Amino acid sequence: MQENIKMGVLGFSSSPSSFAWFFVVLSLVMNAAVLCNGGKTSRFIRKLEATGDMPLDSDVFQVPHGYNAPQQVHITQGDHVGKAVIVSWVTANEPGSNTVLYWSEGSEIKKKAEGKVHTYTYSNYTSGYIHHCTIRNLEDNTKYHYVIGIDHTMRKFWFITPPEVGPDVPYTFGLIGDLGQTFDSNKTLTHYEKNPQNGKTMLFVGDLSYADHYPNHDNVRWDTWGRFTERSVAYQPWIWTAGNHEIDFEPSIGETKPFKPYTHRYHVPYKASGSTAPFWYSIKRASAYIIVLSSYSAYGTYTPQYQWLQDELPKVNRKETPWLIVLMHSPWYNSYNYHYMEGETMRVMFESWFVQYKVDVVFSGHVHAYERSERISNIAYNITNGMCTPVNDQSAPVYITIGDGGNIEGLANNMTEPQPAYSAYREASFGHAMFDIKNRTHAYYSWHRNEDGYAVEADSMWFYNRYWHSVEDSTS
Numbered sequence: 001m002q003e004n005i006k007m008g009v010l011g012f013s014s015s016p017s018s019f020a021w022f023f024v025v026l027s028l029v030m031n032a033a034v035l036c037n038g039g040k041t042s043r044f045i046r047k048l049e050a051t052g053d054m055p056l057d058s059d060v061f062q063v064p065h066g067y068n069a070p071q072q073v074h075i076t077q078g079d080h081v082g083k084a085v086i087v088s089w090v091t092a093n094e095p096g097s098n099t100v101l102y103w104s105e106g107s108e109i110k111k112k113a114e115g116k117v118h119t120y121t122y123s124n125y126t127s128g129y130i131h132h133c134t135i136r137n138l139e140d141n142t143k144y145h146y147v148i149g150i151d152h153t154m155r156k157f158w159f160i161t162p163p164e165v166g167p168d169v170p171y172t173f174g175l176i177g178d179l180g181q182t183f184d185s186n187k188t189l190t191h192y193e194k195n196p197q198n199g200k201t202m203l204f205v206g207d208l209s210y211a212d213h214y215p216n217h218d219n220v221r222w223d224t225w226g227r228f229t230e231r232s233v234a235y236q237p238w239i240w241t242a243g244n245h246e247i248d249f250e251p252s253i254g255e256t257k258p259f260k261p262y263t264h265r266y267h268v269p270y271k272a273s274g275s276t277a278p279f280w281y282s283i284k285r286a287s288a289y290i291i292v293l294s295s296y297s298a299y300g301t302y303t304p305q306y307q308w309l310q311d312e313l314p315k316v317n318r319k320e321t322p323w324l325i326v327l328m329h330s331p332w333y334n335s336y337n338y339h340y341m342e343g344e345t346m347r348v349m350f351e352s353w354f355v356q357y358k359v360d361v362v363f364s365g366h367v368h369a370y371e372r373s374e375r376i377s378n379i380a381y382n383i384t385n386g387m388c389t390p391v392n393d394q395s396a397p398v399y400i401t402i403g404d405g406g407n408i409e410g411l412a413n414n415m416t417e418p419q420p421a422y423s424a425y426r427e428a429s430f431g432h433a434m435f436d437i438k439n440r441t442h443a444y445y446s447w448h449r450n451e452d453g454y455a456v457e458a459d460s461m462w463f464y465n466r467y468w469h470s471v472e473d474s475t476s
């Protein structure tokens with residue numbers, strides 16, 4: 001009986017030559033299992049073109065006309081729940097007014113909010129007058145107009161507040177990382193703006209201006225970046241993550257305070273989530289709970305970031321905000337031969353928490369290419385047990401590397417071969433992504449390369465929420 005079953009399964013008798021064939025076939029199958037990957041490496045070849053920074057006299061860097069006109073205007077969420085907005089801008093000639101005049105569309109009543117102004121120096125550079133003003137108590141889902149530059153040259157912009165936080169609120173986030181200010185950067189931003197999915201808020205995963213590419217980290221390139229991105233970020237909030245190009249630590253020129261230009265220019269609502277530093281914080285927006293972490297601040301046991309995250313994760317109420325999204329700059333899972341394992345120490349510290357609290361997705365940048373992982377974890381490994389291979393784990397997040405904004409350092413195109421089983425899709429192209437939340441169970445994710453038309457999706461995936469609908473959602 002036993003023999004018959006073997007015959008049925010294997011299809012040959014147990015003679016010596018058959019055994020030899022069996023081992024040949026078995027060895028082929030085993031080799032295939034080891035060498036084959038579960039994912040796809042796209043062989044798409046992008047057009048070769050210059051990736052240099054756009055020249056200083058480019059139209060995208062133009063200084064707005066008028067005396068002391070506000071420039072580099074940008075907004076971000078100003079509180080924990082989306083009822084406040086931080087408006088920031090720079091004036092070049094004199095401090096001017098700190099007032100933001102704002103009103104909801106159709107309303108006759110104009111309100112005023114007062115901000116603060118400051119400057120900073122970096123090596124031989126002195127900044128313009130940098131203004132930050134928080135507007136509070138905004139109505140949900142409302143279009144607001146705002147005016148800055150009162151007393152001198154006034155400029156008018158608008159934004160739309162998110163719907164009230166709730167479990168089934170649809171909302172569309174854009175994703176860009178490592179943008180810089182090259183011709184490719186401009187293409188990435190244009191593709192995001194023209195994407196018919198209509199991103200409402202940008203989740204930016206770090207590395208903004210790449211000013212540190214220049215001698216003395218020429219902070220003029222922070223100004224040009226502010227003017228370049230204004231066309232989007234003056235109208236919709238960008239949620240900031242600090243990358244390594246924000247550190248600007250340069251003792252050789254006397255600059256020893258990390259993140260100096262970044263923290264002066266880009267404010268975030270970190271205190272609203274109980275954080276003690278602007279590099280790690282959280283916000284709720286629509287149906288998402290977004291946790292921003294810093295790859296370049298201490299995260300070992302007992303450190304402020306560690307303690308904050310330990311206290312923060314249990315606070316996430318998935319019945320209110322089903323989608324738990326984490327942003328960080330340096331990826332934990334990356335199969336390119338660039339920045340390999342730079343994120344490993346943070347993974348060791350935090351990965352088990354991400355699995356325990358069922359994070360839906362982790363977005364990172366840093367590697368200048370695109371990659372999406374399977375749902376995997378590597379938390380069984382404890383150094384001595386040898387269990388160091390990531391395994392499928394339906395409680396684990398999908399890890400997406402989207403450092404393909406198009407900066408001056410160019411593309412990462414050298415990949416680990418064969419593609420590891422945990423890597424679902426990878427491609428060395430510039431682009432952006434969209435995370436389109438439909439309801440508490442479903443979100444549609446797509447990645448768009450700059451070489452395609454605005455509506456084309458080069459990679460996509462339906463995300464099933466890990467709290468409400470925790471079934472397999474792999475595309476492989």
Ligand SMILES: [Fe+2]
Pocket residue numbers: 178207243244245329365366367
């Ligand atoms: Fe980076």
